Amino acid sequence: MRLILNVIWLIFGGLWLALGYFLAGIICFVLIITIPFGFAAFRIGMYALWPFGSTVVDKPGVRPGAVVGNVIWLVVAGIWLAIGHVLTAIAMAITIIGIPLAIANLKLIPVSLLPLGKEIVPADGPQDRFGVRR
Template sequence: MKTLLNLIWLVLCGFWMALGYAVAGLICCALIITIPFGIASFRMASYALWPFGRTLVDKPGAGAGAALGNIIWLVFAGWWLALGHLVTGFLLCVTIIGIPLGVANFKLIPVSLLPLGKEIVEA
């Protein structure tokens, strides 16, 4: 079932979301000082590409640097991304077929808010 949901997700919105996160990652990596944000963007792109059957956990050993980076990310980009996922999730939940896709959008909110110090694992 998760493979079917992932394929539907990939076709309808996952590819475009992952592409957006990947472009943001490339821009962040090009600016050198924002490389940690670029790596987090690539991680979010992989999660946005194939979210079903995977979950987000705290990375052991993430410390003060991740916390400070998350605060900077939250102020400049995180809340915009989370708002986009929230609105898209609600709109997808309007239809019965879109409910699982809306739930997947809601799963992306925590990683879009605070991406540093997180790890994506198989559920």
């Protein structure tokens, strides 16, 4: 089922969404000082390309640089990306077939708001003894 949903996602918006994130990542690498944002944009782009079967988790440990970077990202790009994902999810949810795609679009909001300090892992990946996926 994941394969079918991923293919439908890819056709109906996932490819363009991922290409947008990849373009943003390239621009961030060209600007040099924003290279950490470039890595985050590429990570989100890969997640946006094939979202079903993956989930976002926090990286372990304290990351003060990620907090500062996330605040900058939130102000500059994160809020606008989140609004775009919400609007796209509303448009996708109009049809019955689009409802899972809308849910996948909503899954992209947390990582598009605060991408630094996050990791994208398989949804059925290993868990620690408390049930937290790593």
